[in-house]
Amino acid sequence: MAPAAEGSGSDPVINYLVRRLLALVPVALGVATLTFAIIHLVPGDPVVAMLGETAAPADIVGMRHQLGLDRPLLEQYAAYLGGLAVGDLGESISYRKPVSRLIAERFPATIELAAAGMLVAVLLAFPLGIIAGSNPGGAGDLGAMGFAIVGISIPHIYLGPLLMILFSLDLRWLPLTGRGGLEHLVLPAVTLGTALAAILARMLRQSLIRVRESDYMRTALSKGLSARSALVRHGLKNALTSVVTIIGLQMGALLSGTLITEIIFSWPGIGRLLISAIGARDYPVVEGCVLTFAMTYVIVNMATDFVYAIVDPRVRIS
Amino acid sequence: MECERLASILLLSRQSRITRNAVLTVWISEWTARLRFVAQIAPALVALAGCGQYRTDRSPGTIQVDIETSPTSTDPRFATDATSSRINELIFDSLVKTDRNGQFVGHLADRVEHPSPTEIVFHLKHGVRFSDGRELTARDVIFTYNSILAPESMSPKRAGIEQLKSIDAPDDYTVVMTTAHPYAPALEMATEGIVPAGTSLPSKENAAAPIGSGPFQMVGYARDEAARLERNPYYPYPSGAPRSILFKIVPDPTVRALELAEGVCDFSGNNIEYDVLPWLGSHRFLEVSRTPGTTYKYLSFNFRDARLRDLRVRRAIAYAIDRKTIVNTILRGTGRVATGMLSPENWAYEANGTTYSFDPTKARQLLDQAGYTAGSNGMRGLRFEYKTTPEGARLGEVFQAMLQRVGIELTIRTLDFATYYADIQAGSFDLTSLQWVGINDPNSYYMVFDSQKTPPHGQNRGYYSNPEMDRLVEAGMSTVDPKWRKKIYGQVQQLAAEELPYVSLWWVDNVAVMNRRLVGFDAYPNGSFRSLATVTLSGPGGGGQWQ
Numbered sequence: 001m002a003p004a005a006e007g008s009g010s011d012p013v014i015n016y017l018v019r020r021l022l023a024l025v026p027v028a029l030g031v032a033t034l035t036f037a038i039i040h041l042v043p044g045d046p047v048v049a050m051l052g053e054t055a056a057p058a059d060i061v062g063m064r065h066q067l068g069l070d071r072p073l074l075e076q077y078a079a080y081l082g083g084l085a086v087g088d089l090g091e092s093i094s095y096r097k098p099v100s101r102l103i104a105e106r107f108p109a110t111i112e113l114a115a116a117g118m119l120v121a122v123l124l125a126f127p128l129g130i131i132a133g134s135n136p137g138g139a140g141d142l143g144a145m146g147f148a149i150v151g152i153s154i155p156h157i158y159l160g161p162l163l164m165i166l167f168s169l170d171l172r173w174l175p176l177t178g179r180g181g182l183e184h185l186v187l188p189a190v191t192l193g194t195a196l197a198a199i200l201a202r203m204l205r206q207s208l209i210r211v212r213e214s215d216y217m218r219t220a221l222s223k224g225l226s227a228r229s230a231l232v233r234h235g236l237k238n239a240l241t242s243v244v245t246i247i248g249l250q251m252g253a254l255l256s257g258t259l260i261t262e263i264i265f266s267w268p269g270i271g272r273l274l275i276s277a278i279g280a281r282d283y284p285v286v287e288g289c290v291l292t293f294a295m296t297y298v299i300v301n302m303a304t305d306f307v308y309a310i311v312d313p314r315v316r317i318s
Numbered sequence: 319m320e321c322e323r324l325a326s327i328l329l330l331s332r333q334s335r336i337t338r339n340a341v342l343t344v345w346i347s348e349w350t351a352r353l354r355f356v357a358q359i360a361p362a363l364v365a366l367a368g369c370g371q372y373r374t375d376r377s378p379g380t381i382q383v384d385i386e387t388s389p390t391s392t393d394p395r396f397a398t399d400a401t402s403s404r405i406n407e408l409i410f411d412s413l414v415k416t417d418r419n420g421q422f423v424g425h426l427a428d429r430v431e432h433p434s435p436t437e438i439v440f441h442l443k444h445g446v447r448f449s450d451g452r453e454l455t456a457r458d459v460i461f462t463y464n465s466i467l468a469p470e471s472m473s474p475k476r477a478g479i480e481q482l483k484s485i486d487a488p489d490d491y492t493v494v495m496t497t498a499h500p501y502a503p504a505l506e507m508a509t510e511g512i513v514p515a516g517t518s519l520p521s522k523e524n525a526a527a528p529i530g531s532g533p534f535q536m537v538g539y540a541r542d543e544a545a546r547l548e549r550n551p552y553y554p555y556p557s558g559a560p561r562s563i564l565f566k567i568v569p570d571p572t573v574r575a576l577e578l579a580e581g582v583c584d585f586s587g588n589n590i591e592y593d594v595l596p597w598l599g600s601h602r603f604l605e606v607s608r609t610p611g612t613t614y615k616y617l618s619f620n621f622r623d624a625r626l627r628d629l630r631v632r633r634a635i636a637y638a639i640d641r642k643t644i645v646n647t648i649l650r651g652t653g654r655v656a657t658g659m660l661s662p663e664n665w666a667y668e669a670n671g672t673t674y675s676f677d678p679t680k681a682r683q684l685l686d687q688a689g690y691t692a693g694s695n696g697m698r699g700l701r702f703e704y705k706t707t708p709e710g711a712r713l714g715e716v717f718q719a720m721l722q723r724v725g726i727e728l729t730i731r732t733l734d735f736a737t738y739y740a741d742i743q744a745g746s747f748d749l750t751s752l753q754w755v756g757i758n759d760p761n762s763y764y765m766v767f768d769s770q771k772t773p774p775h776g777q778n779r780g781y782y783s784n785p786e787m788d789r790l791v792e793a794g795m796s797t798v799d800p801k802w803r804k805k806i807y808g809q810v811q812q813l814a815a816e817e818l819p820y821v822s823l824w825w826v827d828n829v830a831v832m833n834r835r836l837v838g839f840d841a842y843p844n845g846s847f848r849s850l851a852t853v854t855l856s857g858p859g860g861g862g863q864w865q
Contacts, residue, residue, distance in 0.1 A: 044736030048743070050390070051474040052398035057774045059472045066472075094390070095541065096520065161572050169580050176577055177568060178543075266568050268543045275569075276388070276542060281736050 020302050024295065031294040032084055035287045036077055039278075046093045046281040067093060080287065089291070090284035094277075099288035103270060107292065109179055110258050110269035113192060116185050117254055117261075118247070120193030121200055125243075128197070129204025133239070134231050136209055144201060151198030156257055160191040160264035177266040188265040192257050196250050203246050207239030214238070241308060248304025252297050379561035379855065381584040381836065383847070384568045384577055388541045392527035393520050394511030395466050398474045400755055404587075404847045405565060408547060410511025410530035413440050413459065413493065418842055420612070420664055420758045422505040426454065426512065426531070427493075435500035435798045436483075440493040440508065447552035448514050449535035456487035461515035471519055479507045500798050503759040533851040534563065542567055558854035575831075578604060584833040588613075588826075588845050592650040598831050608652055609841040611828040612661045615653070615753045616820040617717070621781045623748055625700065630688040632818040635749075636674035637681035638724040644716055645824050653824035658811045659757055659766075661825045663843055665800075666760040668808040671815035681724040690725070698725035702748035705731045707738050710751060717751075743773045745781055753826065756844045760807040764791040767810075767819055782819035 047063045048055070064070045068079070083090055089099035132144035154162075167187060168176045174183050211217060212235060220230040259271035266272075270289050277285035389402035394410045397403055415425040424430055427440040446454040463485045466473045483498040497504055513528040527536040533555060534547035545565040549555060566583070568574045575594045577583035579601055588611075590598065599606040617639070619626040626632060645653045660667045682692070690698040706714045711732045718728040728749070733741065741747055754762065765776045768791050769783035790813065794806040814820070828845050837856045840849040 042737060043740035043744075045740060048739070049736060051472070053743070053773070053777060055474040056477040056480070059469075059474070059476060060774065062469070063472050161570075161576065164573065164576050169576060172580075176580055176582055177573055178566075264570050264573060266543070266566070266570075266573065268540070272542050272569070279734065279736055 020305075024298060027298055028084070028291060028295060029081075031291055032081065032287065033077075035290040036080060036283075039281070039283050039286045040073060040076075044281040046283060049280045050094055080284075084291075089288040092277075092285045093282045094280045095282070095285070099284045102273060102285060103288055103292055106268060106270045106273050109267060110255075110262070110271060111296075112179075112185065113188055113258050113261065113267055113269060114251075114254050116189035117192030117196065117257070118251075120189045121196035121254075122247075124193065124197035125200030125204060128201040129208065129243075130231070130236070132201065132205040133208025133212070134228065136205070141205070145205070148198040148202045151194045151201075154194070156191050156195070156260045157264060159194060160187070160261065163187045163191060179267055188261050188267055191264065192254065192261045195257070196254055199250060200243055200246060204239060204243050207242050208235055211235040211238045244304060244307050248301045251300040251304075255293050255297060377562070380564055381560045381562075381850070381853075381855070382564045382566055382577075382582060383585045383587075383850065384574045384583045384589070385565050386567070386569055386571070386574070386589045388567050389545065389565075391520065392536055392539055392545070393517075394513065394528075394530070395462065395471065395473050395475060396520060400845070403756075404845070405536075405545060405547070406511050406530075407532070407846060407848055408534045408563070408851055409527075409532045409536055410513065411446065411454070411532050412511055413442075413508035414505055415509065416758055416844070418840075420843070422508075426459075427508070430505075430508075432798075436497045438495045438504055438508070440495070442491040442493065444491060446531050447550075448531050449529045449550040449552060450514075451552060452514060454512060454514075454531045455490040456493045457490065458512050458515045459493045460485055460487050461517075462510060462512045465513075465517075465519065466510065475510065479510070482507055500796050502795055502798050502803055503761040506759055506761075537562075556852060556854065558856075559852055560850065560855060563850060578831050578833070581833060584836055585830065585839075585850065586832070587830045587847065588828055590829065590831050592648065592652055592829075595650060595652070595829065595831070603834050605832055605834050607830045607832065607839065607841055608827045609830075610654065610661065610663065610843060611826050611845060612663065612757055612843045613753055613755045613826040613828075613845070614656060614659050614661070614757060615751065615823040615826055616656075616659075617749060617751050617823060618747075618780045618820055619782075619818070620745060620748050621783065621819070622745060623702075626702075626748065628688050629817065630684040631690070631700070632821070633674065634681040634684040634688070634724060635721065635726065636818055636821045637677045637684070638726070639717060639720050639821065639823075640676040641823055642676065644713075648713070648716065649824070649826075652827040652829050654827070656822035656825045658815060658822055659754060659762060659820075660760055660807070660811065661757075661843070664757075664760070666804050666807040666811075668811040670808075671812045673815070674821070678724050685725060692725045696725050697722075697727060700725070701727040701729065703731055704728050704749045704751075705733060705738055705741055705747040706750065707735050708732055713751060717749075742779050745773070745779065751823065758844070760803070760810070761791075761795050763787075763807070763810050763814070764795050767791060767814065780819060782817075784813070784817060784819075787813055787817070787819075 047060050047067070047069065051060060051063060068076060080090065087100070089103070091097065092099055092102055095102055128144040128147060131140040135141055164176050164187060167174045174186055178184055208231065212231070217230055217235055220234050221227065225233070258269060259275060261267065262269045262271035263275060270292060273285060274289035277289065385401055387401055389397060389405050390399050391397040391402050392406070394406045397406050411426045413425060413427045414422045414430065417423050426442055426446060428443045429441040431439040433439060442454070442456060442459070448454060463479065463482070465471055466475050466479060467482070481497045481499070481501045481504065482495060484496045486494045488494060495504065495507065511530060513530065517528045527539055529535055531550070531553070533550055533553045535550050536545060537548045538544070538546040544567060546562060547565070548562040568577060571589065571591045572594070574583065574586050575590055575598060578586055578590070578598055581603065595606055598604050617635070619632055621627050641655045645651065645655060657671055657673055658668070662669070685698055685700070690700050692698050704714050704717060711730060714728070714730040718730060721728045742750055742752070765771055766778055767782055767787050768776065768778060769788050770776070771778040772781055773779055787810070790806055790810045794803055794810060797803050797806060828841050828843065830839065830841060832839060835856050836853045838849070838853045842848060
């Protein structure tokens with residue numbers, strides 16, 4: 001189902017898309033500038049990190065020259081932006097490979113993890129939110145919201161090992177670490193998705209409680225629909241709009257969560273690449289990874305706006 | 319429905335206790351059966367979803383070793399970090415190697431001669447082959463050293479062999495190294511791993527790992543994931559020894575411990591947190607091995623701070639730190655209180671030096687003598703900044719508490735490693751604690767205490783300067799006679815213990831946790847993985863052999 005188009009002439013959806021895509025340019029520029037400034041301003045030398053403390057000073061100077069790190073910062077910045085304009089993210093200092101290739105190698109793993117985390121979040125949040133929202137104050141509500149509080153409170157770094165101990169060490173159902181088949185994805189996805197599930201469940205509960213008091217719900221009940229049918233057929237769709245918005249906004253948290261989750265589960269994604277690049281002061285890789293995360297976040301939010309229009313007929317793309 | 323049913327059962331109590339109990343028993347047994355059924359089918363459901371009893375991808379004869387970081391280079395001409403060195407040791411042979419006592423013994427060299435103080439002759443073994451079948455000759459040795467020395471290679475190892483004046487090969491099995499001056503630790507230059515002549519430098523076009531003549535060859539490497547080694551077909555190996563080794567990069571220490579406990583990982587060396595060692599040791603299929611190590615942990619002072627140039631202040635700090643308690647508690651006994659950089663296993667170790675046992679009263683007296691008298695709150699107006707990484711913050715807090723007892727205030731600044739390292743190199747710290755790994759020749763004293771060896775020329779990061787120390791360490795470097803060297807380094811160690819450019823903390827034990835299916839692991843004081851090539855595998859082992 002495509003977002004509804006209104007009027008004649010140029011397609012408003014296309015117009016909207018073009019506008020949003022054009023808006024990516026200043027966002028990318030801002031992110032690139034900020035990342036460049038921060039990573040170059042913090043202490044640390046990529047050449048020393050690469051060659052080691054025992055390297056001859058002449059070699060350090062030579063390597064710095066070879067990498068262009070001895071040029072004025074503004075010149076380096078201009079070169080970086082010039083590269084970005086033609087889609088060149090530069091070359092990794094420590095890997096000696098194009099950054100775009102490094103990111104392309106790892107991006108699928110991160111997206112796989114983030115998508116699975118989102119799926120887990122939605123699969124957990126919807127039943128919990130519906131149970132809680134359909135009978136506020138009841139046992140189901142207490143249980144679901146208890147889960148939500150625990151889910152929000154447990155950091156990934158603690159939940160991950162707990163799940164490993166239970167499902168890998170004790171039950172021996174799932175592997176501890178690494179990327180492979182579906183079995184490798186379960187624990188990282190649950191670790192990543194639990195906090196988001198808790199947030200979504202709470203949000204859905206609130207929305208359902210709000211719509212329960214709406215006139216159309218009363219009308220539905222007066223027509224003879226059972227409370228459950230009315231909630232599922234009429235209330236849920238209306239309650240979804242705010243939940244979809246939150247899903248988009250929480251994508252940032254989900255992506256940043258992949259950093260920790262990838263470290264815990266030895267998941268070969270961009271998060272691990274970024275962490276090790278920060279340690280090695282591999283400037284091009286840090287800049288490329290942060291830009292990729294930022295762009296992913298913005299694009300997901302664009303997609304969310306489209307979904308928003310689908311679940312809420314009052315919203316039109318224009 | 320079930321809640322309603324349970325409520326109705328409980329209501330039965332009004333009618334008849336016997337009836338109620340009977341119905342309740344039936345209800346419980348029904349639910350027990352259901353739960354049992356769920357428990358029985360759950361693994362099947364999980365298996366259907368692709369989550370069956372997890373199988374490791376280890377083939378028979380493969381062992382998994384968990385390491386915390388990726389090796390920075392798979393080329394021995396460029397690898398300087400400990401992880402790379404330990405893996406490369408299994409792939410590449412060098413002219414000489416160190417034995418368990420840190421003494422140099424022939425490796426590729428059958429015989430080593432010293433015809434003059436500036437000349438070393440290596441007679442190579444015949445029939446040594448690279449993993450592609452080529453025979454290793456003097457030509458490969460010359461090529462390896464020349465490629466390190468070539469300016470365009472920018473090898474970080476160049477500084478380590480800068481004393482080399484020339485390297486020649488009179489024939490296929492003889493290598494002659496000549497130094498410009500008598501250079502005592504010259505044999506250290508002969509520990510570089512040899513690659514075949516013609517091996518290109520690593521570049522973006524050539525990312526393949528070079529081959530070597532050691533027991534293994536690298537057959538796969540994905541940075542941040544794993545490195546896979548398989549036997550060099552031309553290298554003899556004992557029956558029952560591992561045919562391949564999977565070095566898996568697992569950055570989280572808790573997860574490394576869990577992988578050992580699950581049996582996925584067979585070996586983890588010096589990268590398990592002390593706190594989990596007792597728990598790992600409680601697993602019957604795991605063995606926790608502790609052997610004396612040479613890694614030296616120390617507290618360093620910045621001599622550019624006038625207060626720290628005062629020997630009484632440095633000594634007060636040395637007396638205020640209860641190293642024995644730290645070793646016994648935080649390190650859980652996995653270390654020895656150190657007296658200097660060289661451990662007792664080293665041939666040049668000097669046992670008769672000044673020692674500083676825990677004595678806070680003496681520390682206070684020294685601070686009083688230095689003019690830092692205690693105020694009403696017990697503090698002396700001495701405030702230092704202790705820089706550390708997140709991993710070292712806990713130790714910093716212990717130092718902070720111990721120094722506070724004698725009236726010294728320590729503020730802790732925790733930085734990420736790159737920032738911390740940059741600050742230490744720039745001399746931007748008051749106190750810090752670091753460690754030296756792999757100390758072998760006492761010439762290390764020259765690199766860390768000679769006044770000319772401040773960064774970026776050396777590792778005298780505290781800017782310590784003492785003409786007597788300079789004279790001794792320079793003499794130790796150029797004196798070839800081992801007896802004289804031992805005497806010189808005895809004086810160096812005594813002077814260092816007296817002057818305290820470092821407070822010696824402890825020598826870290828080598829702690830290896832391994833699956834008991836690995837038999838015959840021989841721990842080296844420097845933490846080498848070398849004996850992984852010769853261990854034998856006894857049976858499937860415990861903990862996680864999913865078949």
